[in-house]
Amino acid sequence: MKTQPRLSIIVPAKNEAENLPLLVRQIHQALSKPHIQYEIVIVDDYSTDNTLAVARSLARRWPVRVVQQLGRTGRAEAIIEASRHLRYETVAVLDADLQYSPSVLPKMMRKLTGNTGVVIAQRQRSETNWFRRLASRSYQNIFGYLLHDLSYDVQSGLKVFRREILERVTIQAHGWSFDLEFLRQARNAGYDIVEVPILHQRRYAGKSKRSLITATPTMSTAAIAFKFRRLQAIPFHADQVKEKGHGFHHHGQEFIPHSNLHESDSAFHRLSRPQVFVTTVLLAVLLVSLYINWHVTITVFIAIITLLYFTDLLFNLYLIYRSFSKSQEVQITSTALAEPTTWPTYTIFCPLYKEWKVLPQFVSAMSRLDYPKEKLQVLLLLEEDDKETIRKARGFSLPSYFQIEVIPHSKPKTKPKALNYGLTKATGEFSVVYDAEDIPDPQQLKKAVLAFRQADDRTVCIQAKLNFYNPHQNILTRVFTAEYSLWFDLVLTGLQSIHAPIPLGGTSNHFRTKDLHHLQGWDAFNVTEDCDLGMRLVKHGYRTAVVNSMTMEEANSDMMNWFQQRTRWIKGYMQTYLVHMRHPQRFMRDWKEPHVITFQLVVGGKILSMFINPTMWIITIAYFSLRPFVGSFIESFFPAPVLYMAVFSLIFGNFLYIYYYMIGCAKREYDDIIKYVFLVPFYWLAMSISAWRAVYEMFTQPHYWAKTKHGLHLQKKKAVAQAVKVTGIKLVDQRLIAQVKPS
């Protein structure tokens, strides 16, 4: 059944007693014939004539409601006031001076289809004086078009639009500036704007309230101020959320992250306004200092980075010591596993993108999980545009607890977006993320559940340890394995021992599903959503614990693939650092746990070391190899305390960092890989190159997710054989998965 169109008309009125009666009649004439249900909301803006009385008398006869302006006077204020009293889903703002014929309203309403959110009555052949026309045109061209790229009749006194725009956006305009800000925000909110021509008539009665002399400067100033005001992301309307999921518009583009994480807590923006300000100030100070005394400036700069380098060295040494001093993992014994208990429901998220080939291995791995299958929900999260994977996945006879969820195409196209989508479908009391190539310990889900029961209320995440099943595939996988061993067996356990924020691994993070909802899921714009979530949960006062369970995954065996992956990781760390430095005070919930400091060292220090270390090496090599030429020059930048700190950091820092890799391998009993650790300096060099690439991408494509290719090991028989040896199981067990149906 076709619903009757309904229109709320806002009429701001200041001393318009003579115009109102005719206006109301014309509106009625225009709308009654096409059976458009309407209401007129007249806002009396502190009129000094009998506008209010006239309006009230009109209200007795016509569908008119009268609102008295509260607060400041002004057209913008009047419209905003009126918007609180509207009943219908379509709104018109119409000046009371009868310069715009209401007869065009039905036509304008008809234009409000599809994505069109605003219809403007474009003034044609204006009957006003030339001066006003000139002023209006100038404003439109300079401030509307040039400054804001709005090629519309911005100041038109008749606009028809969807009420949801006012519900979604916040208009911070005053006086005569409503229209520009409104159109700017409407476009920001993703709506199209169209125009309908109208004859701009003379004013029927009374005088214009807009004095060009007073209005022009304020409107111009406001237009410039709007330009400097950052456009906020505009969340979806409730109806849109129901239809598409949580999302927002920004600069007219639609983003559906499937999470209502606020933009200030998201990597959607690279830098917040205060961060831009601080960065600009710092850069300015640096430039001025260089100009005043470049030598002292560079010396101070070197002293600062040396101090940071030294602090990072000491911190990592402390972490390694802590990782040895006490076993920090949550230990779940086989006895505990054997005790009878009720197991809760569990959701497993597995985002896949163009990696259907690994699916049989994944299905085998999930089938091996020692967990009641009736309590499992495995969500395969597939992207709508990945038609091949969808087709192949549907072609498999997947176990009954598998569920294929196709994520409608939207921006951003990232793994965390897919996870957020999956979260909306999750039914399990607990949740975990696995990548498609993962082979988790079959006891892992049970261990996680028991670990949660053992842990305190503040522990909302249980992280399993990660390692690789193809460590010996080539030199790259060997060194990568050494790195992972260090990270999961030494660094994470050290961080856990001091209750520091833990950057989660990209997989095998276990949560109570309700806590995930409380944390608002993952940041869809952060390319290391795991690291970000690890920090965010600390800000909420929560903790992560590491459990004695391993997930085996595929080490990157291809250099270019590794490079892309590493660039993404470093970029993600940069994003995470910048996001969480917007509100660093939130790390200080408890003064006894100064997470803001450990955050600087864990995330900031990791990024910084990739730039500082090669710089120090370059300086050292230059000093020794070109000593006669540059020796004294370099020495002049290193006063004695800085020199000793720098030399100590360089020698012992690099030694220790290499040694940590060895210790990590030894702890994991990868003794044959230890000798490859001597190649780590080249690995670091590659990481430093990735870091620079990450900086570049931060500027050019911050949310770009370079998909890491998985399943490369499946192309090499030797690698598969090694993986079988390492895991002790067949990667793909045909007994566990049914044959693929012909697709």
Add this chain to the structure above:
Amino acid sequence: MKAKFLELFRKHDQIIVLIVSTIVSVTALVFYYTHHLTLEYNDAASHLNIARRITDSLTPGIVQIGSNWLPLLHLLELPLAINFFLWQSGFAGSTVSMLSFIISVLAIYKIVTFLTKDKVSGLIGAFAFATNANLLYMQTTAMFEPLLIATCIWSIYFLLKWGVEQKISQLLIGALLVFFATLTRYEGWFLFIFAVPYVFIISIKKRNYKYAEGRTIIFLFLGGLGIVLWLIYNQTIFGSATYFMSSEFSARGQQIIWEQLGKLPAKGNILLAIWTYSKAVIYNSGWIAFILGILGLISLFFKKIKLQIKISLAVFLFVPYIFHCISLFIGQSIIWLPDVTPFDPSFFNVRYGLIMLPSIAILIGFLTVRSKSVKAIVLLLLLLQAVTFYYNGGQLKARNITDLKDTMAGNNITDTKTAQWIGKNCSDGLTLISAAGFETIVFRAGLTMNHFITEGTGKYWKASLMVPTKYAKCIVFGESWLDKIKSSMSNNVDFQNNYIKAANYGSMQMYIKK
């Protein structure tokens, strides 16, 4: 009462050992300090000066460590040597030595107890060590031996523990301690050389080649780091990685002079080298302890410990012995004993024998395992040993201690008088003097180091040898082969025209600017 004490000991044995050894250490310090004996060694003054010069010099910096000696002792003394009193009193060095002594006592206790599960035997081993008069004296001085003993013996403890328990943390700590030992003295390098195959062999026996390879690399990388850093330091600062061996100030440089004088009798004579060092050991440990140690070595092989551990322990305990015998044989080291080197009636470097004391103490501990009567006898004999060191002609005298006699060789009144003269006359200017030749004088002058122009002061030294009036108020030189000042001043017009002889004591001459 006895039961309570035993219970207390059972729970807090290590703390008790530490407390008792601290009391013993401090008592020894009080005794020797009040008898003005803690600074008798010239080398002690040198070590303290080196530590002091890093911060107090005309050209302060890490380069003041020089290349004569490995740096760890000086670096540990540094924070204390910054204080004038602690430097001049020698406490900066005594503190390091005493701490080394205390933890060494604990290490010996722990080694014996770990391997034999007999705490009383552990205590006896610790007792044998802690009551040695030579060691008690040495641990009050700023000398290398206590620190070297501490680093070596703790390395051995952790390496042995790792050999049994195979915990990675034990291997890492062992490697770290070997690293410290290699930066203390060259015996540490020898320990490292022996420890590497030990780690490899134990690993391969426990598991397989890959495991052995990995563990050996881990040990090698940290354990050998000290050696690498020392070579890099020498290369960077002095232009040659082996400058420490080849410089005129090195031990080798000195040995060449001794050899020319026919005073290196053990060079090329392995039997004499063995005999010399063995006598040095006996002089330090005493005959009783030495014999008990031999018996302990024999008994070791009858103990219920895995053969590979027994062999490893025996090898480790004899590393210093092998090192010194080889050093004497190749002429890299010099030890004079009155009954072995008759050309010189004094003791010289006899303290090198002290390094075998921990080995002897541990073996004594093994000797007493599982036998109360043996324990009692050994204890009595050790007490007797302790007394003999102090007993001389019906009187208890510290001067019977061999390592004290060692100091007499280098101690002379000339140095003291020269130092006093400098302190009195040159405190308002700079004094040009060779630290290499007369470190003790520099130390005893009682002035801060930035009053002295020495070999390590770079441009000041070079300029002063050519134009002494540029910086030096006083010039002091003597008859040391290391002293370049005398030869530089002999035809120096600036010196002849502007300085007058103010004093001389023995071969030392003091000049002052007119």
